[in-house]
Amino acid sequence: MKTIAHTKLLENLKQKILSYTLVDDDLLQEQMQCYHQIELKKGDTLVVPGQLVHHFYYVATGCIYYYRLEEGEQKVVEFYTDDIFFTDVPAYVKGTPSNYYLKATEATVVYAITKSDAENSFKKSHQLERFGRLSMQEAFIKIFTRVERLNSRTNEERYLRLLAKRPDLMQRVPQYLIASYLGLTPVGLSKLRKRLGKG
Template sequence: MEAMQERLINYFSRIMPLTDAEAAAIRDSMCIKPFPKGTVLLREGQVSTECYFVLAGCVRQYYLVDGEEKTTNFFTENQWVVSVNSFANQAPANHYFACCEDSQLVVGTEQKENDLYERFPRLETISRLVMGTVFGELQEQLATYLTDTPEQRYQKLLKARPDLFQRIPQYQLASYIGVTPESLSRIRKRITTPAAPVTHSPAEKAARG
């Protein structure tokens, strides 16, 4: 458990060095819970009262559109799981969060945050920097859906997060990229199949000298 705690401490320390008192306060307030695979952390229509930091495992964000799940994000180790609008504005969520794997998550609440900020105002600055990172990642992700082809999104995901291809079912990856599972199979085949070598006939070779 101590090793798990240090992951969050190290995450904050990379953003801004913590004093011993700040680190101790975060450890004391930290609530780490196990969530089995399949656990739904947030449902459409619920108001989010918790945010999460992934210590181990994977959480999927998805929408229900005409009864079909549309995956929009995967959160793995050292990432925050926050329904930003619902948590900040106490508005009903329009999406779901569900665990794709058995997961260990730090569970945070607004009350816990405010208690820490009152005792250590500098932690609020760190929190704003964290939210800036979260917003930046969301903005970058949205840009890929607006500007990239499905094949480009696949290649970017393969480069940035190759572990997902071993952890996530193909139909969920296909939904995330924005294609059918069959189209994803064709994309994977095109990318993994080496191009045939160019050959020339004897006449062409002679002409080339």
């Protein structure tokens, strides 16, 4: 049973790569050999501050949150859920130690490829280089637009947008993490939900 599930998750990964650009079958098969599976339990961490980030990741199933600690409080930057590529982009690109955590909020399966394996494949193939560029660009833009939204929208606008775009997060992620992601306190989120008749 586990083998069938693993095969299905790998097929999803292949389709995700192909969603960025066409890749010849032989090149794609070679690329797939570079990924290794990591199974995480709820609360397990992929990255901690001070760690060098040598991998680019794909969430096959589950949820990872990206956060930093400020005066002992978690400040959530992003949630990565099923079928998303992610990493700590600044640390990965610059080769510097991370300032962030990447942690599972639930049982999660990710596939990881090392930076050296990824870069070697990009040298061999323009198709894979295009995939690498577009997937990294998407990961960067996700963080950039998220920060921009935090600064330019009201609490209510951010909450309603999250509800419309990612309603699953409300069921999968503790409310205090949702509050942090929205730039609110848990009490502030609770009051906002009551005011909007959402809880």
